[in-house]
Amino acid sequence: MTIKMASSPPSTSSPELEEGTSQEVVLAKLWERVTKAEEYKTNGNELYNSKDIRGAIGKYHRALLFIRGLDANLQRNSLWYQLGLGVGGGVENCDGGGGGAPSLTSLPEEMQKKVATVEQGCLNNLAACILLQEDPNYKRVISYCDRVLASSPGNPKALYRKGCSLYHLKSYEEAYDCLKKAQQISKSDPNIRKYLTMAKEKMENINNAQRTMYQGMFNKSSTQSDE
Numbered sequence: 001m002t003i004k005m006a007s008s009p010p011s012t013s014s015p016e017l018e019e020g021t022s023q024e025v026v027l028a029k030l031w032e033r034v035t036k037a038e039e040y041k042t043n044g045n046e047l048y049n050s051k052d053i054r055g056a057i058g059k060y061h062r063a064l065l066f067i068r069g070l071d072a073n074l075q076r077n078s079l080w081y082q083l084g085l086g087v088g089g090g091v092e093n094c095d096g097g098g099g100g101a102p103s104l105t106s107l108p109e110e111m112q113k114k115v116a117t118v119e120q121g122c123l124n125n126l127a128a129c130i131l132l133q134e135d136p137n138y139k140r141v142i143s144y145c146d147r148v149l150a151s152s153p154g155n156p157k158a159l160y161r162k163g164c165s166l167y168h169l170k171s172y173e174e175a176y177d178c179l180k181k182a183q184q185i186s187k188s189d190p191n192i193r194k195y196l197t198m199a200k201e202k203m204e205n206i207n208n209a210q211r212t213m214y215q216g217m218f219n220k221s222s223t224q225s226d227e
Helices: 023-049 053-067 077-082 109-131 138-151 156-168 172-185 190-223
Strands: none
Touching (some): 109 156
């Protein structure tokens, strides 16, 4: 009589990298993450266009999660766990042998560009979504825009949305400078021109009020008699 052994349940932990795993396998898994991120971004855009702002925000966050850790130099061990390839104690020291991650230390240029495009698009769109909310978190908008501007200083959408947020936070001079940069890139954008005019008016009102205050202080002191 043959006794059949019960098969063990599948492991839920990330498998260790098998000996001989090639860079092609790693690149394929990386491309899967980028493609999935692009899909979530596209879904977010569709929800945004249909005015489902909350749903769009969720999709953009999901897209960013899929490309988290995909930086140009691949120095994050956690990424290998995310890919289900195990960790070899530092990517830069791995040679592709058993128990270690392949010696892939940089993303292909095409992948870097796609990751940057997805990330910038999601961050910019998240900023746009927040600005449409009933009680916008302007500081968060600025944070998202700053992340875009760190890699793309001339991004007009990020400059505009940051400028709008600075305006609503009453940082009029900073808002004006930011919006002025945006206008130099998108000269015909009516929204940029509108907020630029509003920021300029606020700055002029503040300057006029300060001038009046100082003038009043001067007139008061000049009429006082010497002791």
